[in-house]
Amino acid sequence: MRRLLSNESKNRRKLQLLSAIMIITGYLILYAVFQITSNSEKRNISQEADEVMEFLQSSCQKYDDYQLGNQVENLQNLQLKAENLCRYLNDIVLSSNDQLAQFEEDQSLTGIWILDADLNTEYYADRDQMERSNLLEQILSEDNAANVQQYPQKSYAERIVLDDSSYDYVIIAREDRDGVIICYEDVTADDEDMSEFSLNSLLSGDSFRNNAIIVITDGKQVLCSNAKEQVGRMMEKCPAVDIEDGEASDSDHGMFQMTSNGDNWYGKHDIYREYYLYVFYKDSDVFSDRQLVVVMTLALYIFGCLSLTILAQYIRRTKMKRKEKEYHLINVIASIYSANLALYPEENIWKPIVMSKRLEKVISHITQADRMLDTFNRERVAPAYQEAFGEFLKLKDLEERLGDRRFIGYTFEDVEGLWYQALLIPQKFEQDDHKQIVMLVIRDVSEQKRKEMTYQEDLRVTAEEAERANAVKTDFLKRMSHDMRTPINGIRGLANVGKNHIHDVDKIEECLDEIMRSSDMLVDLVNNVLNMSKLESGGIQLTEEAFDLQEMLDDVKRFVNVQAERKQISLQINSAEVEHYHLIGSPLHIRQIFQNIIENAVKFNMDSGSVNVVCREFVSDENTVELEMVCADTGIGMSEEFQKHVFEAFTQEDTSARTTYSGIGLGLAITKKLVNCMNGEVSFESERGIGTVFTVKLPVQIDRAYYQLSEKKDPLQVMKGLQILLVEDNELNMEITEYMLTEQGAVVTEAWNGKEAADIYESCESGTFDVILMDIMMPVMNGLEAARCIRASEKEDAQSIPIIALSANAFDDDIAQSLAAGMNMHLAKPLEFQKVIEAIAALVVQ
Template sequence: MIKRGKNYDFAVVSRTDGKGLVAAYIEKEKNMEDNGDISIYSLFTGFTFDMNGIVAVTDDKQVLSSNSEELLSVKPGEYRDIFTPDIYTGDEHRMIHLESTGGSWYGEIKQMKDYTLYAFFPETAIYALRTKVVIGTMGVYILCWMTFMLVRGYVAESNMRQMEKQYHIIQSVSSVFSICMLLDLKKNTWEMIKASDQIRKMTGNETNTANMMKFFCKNTVAQSERQKFWDFVNPDTLAERLQGKDYINCQTEIGKGEWFSIMLVPQHHDAHGNVEAALFLSRNITDEKMREMDYQKKLEKSVEQAEQANIAKTDFLRRMSHDIRTPINGIRGMVDICRYYIGNPKKQEECLDKILLSSTFLMELVNDVLDMNKLESGQIKLEEKPFSISEILKEVETVVGMAATEQGITLTVKKGEINHENLLGSSLHVRQILQNITSNAVKYNKPNGKVILECRELPPKNEKAVFEFVCTDNGIGMSPEFQEHAFEPFVQENSSARTSYTGTGLGLAIVKKLVEQMEGTIHFVSEPGKGTRFTLVIPFLPDDSIEMQTEQTQSTDAVKGIENDKILLVEDYEINMEIARFVLENEGAQVQEAWNGKEAVDLFAASEPGGYDVILMDLMMPVMGGLEAAQCIRKLEREDAKTVPIIAMTANAFADDEERSLAAGMDAHISKPLDAEKLIQVISDICKKRKEHAKGDADI
């Protein structure tokens, strides 16, 4: 019911279900503004705030507006008793405490012109929010603290790993180096990490790096090395010298004869990459330095020896040119003289003897060079054949004695007590050793001089008979300087006296290598003007069999055994053909000539089986060489092609030449110039064995 004097709000809407309007009204509160506007009295009416808050507006006389009906019912003048401020210190805002039937409240006051605004919240809500804030703040703080601790732990662990790494590096370095110190290049200070007490004393009490290094340099480093040492460790330039390098090092002498290797290694760099600290490392390398210096001396000595060898070789070639031309000149001269004395047999005999002597000397020169080359290349293989030591001594006495008699020298050969007369070894090389030693004693002697060769057997060693050979002369002797090089190839003491002392300078070098190859020893003592004494000790296997005597008897009986033998002689050089033919026909052999390998193969193929008893084959010939010819003959389809003896007859005198000859199917190898007696002996032996073999096959 609408009352007079009251204010109402109306709402009118048309009906949807029929004709007409629907009107509604509500009486307005007395404290609300007219015309539907919100007034200060209705500002908070019906509002509900978060956390159950209460808001009130006063004009210092009464509560004008509030969302709490309890406050709106307060009479004017009484609200001050309700709002009893309880000021909290420590805050820039005032907070008041409100007690009501609803509990305890806390709020804040704001003055706005003529009005005062109060805002309150329950105590439980205030402290609940504060607890949440505190807990949240504590959570954030704990999270930050844990993050900080994790980061700090990671950094600490990383630093620890780096420190451990550096520690292990320093420990490893310290195990190698005897001195280890850290140099702070920025502060110019140093710290000793490892050193002996003696080294610590050498550094003095200086804390300044430069002063310490100067003290160490002055009192420890050898004077000749001080400037080099200081230039190396100078702290003023060290950072610059270490820039961009892993390390720098040097070697210096400390004290007397002690050498140290010093290494400087950069350790820390600043933000610009400059070196701030470095490790000073040092270790004793005296033994290494001594070995290095010894090696250097040996190297220098080797270079010196190589230079001397080169000089000696050059001198040898010069002497060889002289020594080869000398006998050739003698041979040609004697031929002219021999022609002049045609009809004078005695004078011609003298010329022929001198021609033979000159050719023998020329042959010895060539043999010496070949022997030395074989020894240096390891091509000489020592035989293990029976021989008599007494026979060797007799042969040496005979051969060298002739030269001694011509020069007026007395040669005496003495044989002491010998228990093993027959030995196994290389008799050829034993003879060569003794002949070279005694020949030198005769050659480098004085008029009416004496040479004594003594032989005696020493106590056995390792089941071998040991012999000592001593050759003593009272000749010109050797100077101390030459004695150091006496066993070197191509060396002679007096190269200017060529008319008195001839030779290649290879004799002693050959002797030494042969003796050493026989597992023996050789040494000498000599004094200029008084003579020389050589002592050789050589072991041999004893031979108790009678095989040697049997072979010697058979060889003697077989010397004249090629009469009526049919021989195919293959040679391309006319003079050699004539010489060989003469030797063979002089022994009663029948000779057929062939001038190259192809001709020899054709002649053999055209002959009747058994038409030739032996073939003498030169190796180097035109059209077809001897090796190829021998192989072709062995391949022919006839019975005697596989068995006919083929003997190589060549000027090639090296061991591999003989091996190639045998590999090509040849039976023997004879070197030129031909030794007539040896040639006949070889042919006789081979033909005899062939006949015995053929007879045995016939009996079967």
């Protein structure tokens, strides 16, 4: 406590001393700045005053030169007038002053004296009728008149000032007799005009920096000043008289300092010819920047002092924070690490910094470092890690093992199954005893190790799944190779049989039927694979098309019955409980669902077994029904374990049996996804060795248009006389389709590409064609572009004429593209001509 109080007292004294130093330093800096700024501004004002003096001297010189020129010009003019008078006297006999007055008036003279040989006035004339005897006395007081009379070739001219008036006069010798002529002019007004010009124009338009006051005197009164109140003042009333009287004190840089009317002034004065020149500056103008500089210096000094104080406080707080961090770091280390031991290898001793109670019981009684480490390894480390951990704890080769690293670590499991990480961290030599220290820190990493092991396990499972997926893919390719080759081999074999019995019509027909069935199997296989890919990517698109449920069931039965007959399986499909057979939905996908389930029931059945299919209809509302198909078989059934994976792709319970049952394990996976897309349900019950029952429920719409059509006309009757524009680029397809249509009584116009079809349509009148059958993939212009061109036409039936797409592209996105291009329906190749006729009839009637 006493030490703390002592430190506080020292800090207080340091703060007081620092404050005193700052105050004294600030005062000295301000004083120096005050003096430097004052001298600088005085020097600047002195230089400026010198410039002003030079300007005033130049102006006075110009004024004197101008005044002298005017005076010489006036005197010359006056002499010419005097000479004229002399000649005038020679021409006349002067008898009275009136004659002289007339001449004086003509010559614009102020007055004339004509003197005799004794210099007495003989004639006199004055413009103002004034006797100017004092002027004559002033002129005659000098010997100029007598000198001119003595030497007639001379003349004399001068300007004199008398009684506040200025006169120009000329003296010349008379030619008519002895004597002189004196002509004079009163130029007082001219002097005043000239003085007015000089005083007003000398400083006119000139402004002086720092509000300088200019005064020009003749020693008696102020002749000129930019301070109007000073102009005309007598010197005894002008502040400049204080300078002449010696009352102004000298200042720096050749300037004087004086006080007038309570104001301090600085300035300079000079004498130029007969002029006295003065320039004055008010002290506030002389030291205009001094106060600002001092204030700014004070502000900067205060700012600097505050900055230093803040910096000192920041450094002090930083040191305090660093100490706090060190303290917290010790606490954090104590909380993170289970043990923190200081090892001294040279002395073979150790000191505990942080140590748990459990560890303390094991090693606290051991003083030697090597024995303590050996005991720790033996008592706390799991046997599987003791040997490696013992090598890790060896301190002799620690420097070699470290290399460029700052520490080395080892993770081990203890006897209780917990995981720990140990680090050996060499420290710098102590400054006191130069002994090396190695820190051994140990922390619990059980949670991290658990996550790592979990991650590794997940990685292993993922690798196994990837390997399994790769195996599934390989198996899929093998299955595809087998299942595609089987129908292809059948087709090729039947083709050879047909060649050998080319004249046997019955045999040829049998072979063609078998070829159709094999090709159907191949098409179904390809469609299954491609549809599964579509379903997996979410690209499947359902359609809304009219179909006949009974025909669909019959087709499925015909297709599956081939396999059923081979295995002597009884296949029964009962649809007696269905009221509406003509429905609207996605027939391609509904057929695929029914066919996959029924085909599996036959495929995985016992020889001489049975498959019973029942279709029912449950009415939801006047336009929608729910179809339920129940398929029961007496087949091999499924185990409970396989039932969990029955809807997964590429799965079969017994892969060795695929050579017997064929297939690639996609049928039920596709069925499940399609049923889900249609918002339906699929379920099953199965027992190994007894059989399986599948139930499918699908919502579909009733084809009201068909029932309305069936009440009116038979589709075959509708076809008779129909004008059909058939667009097809394949000659064989064109020939077959045209034949089938004309057989039903239709009139067909051919077009071999989309552009030709659009041109034919545009060239014919509206209503020429009843329907357009359009192929998609064609040269020049495809069917989609042709349909858009027809729909964009300005003809009356451009929007109403039915357009049916005929294309080998049968995927959902192909159908969507056809509908988006403006077509009414999309039929997939190979064509079923009964469906084509029904589609044409339905669209034409609508």
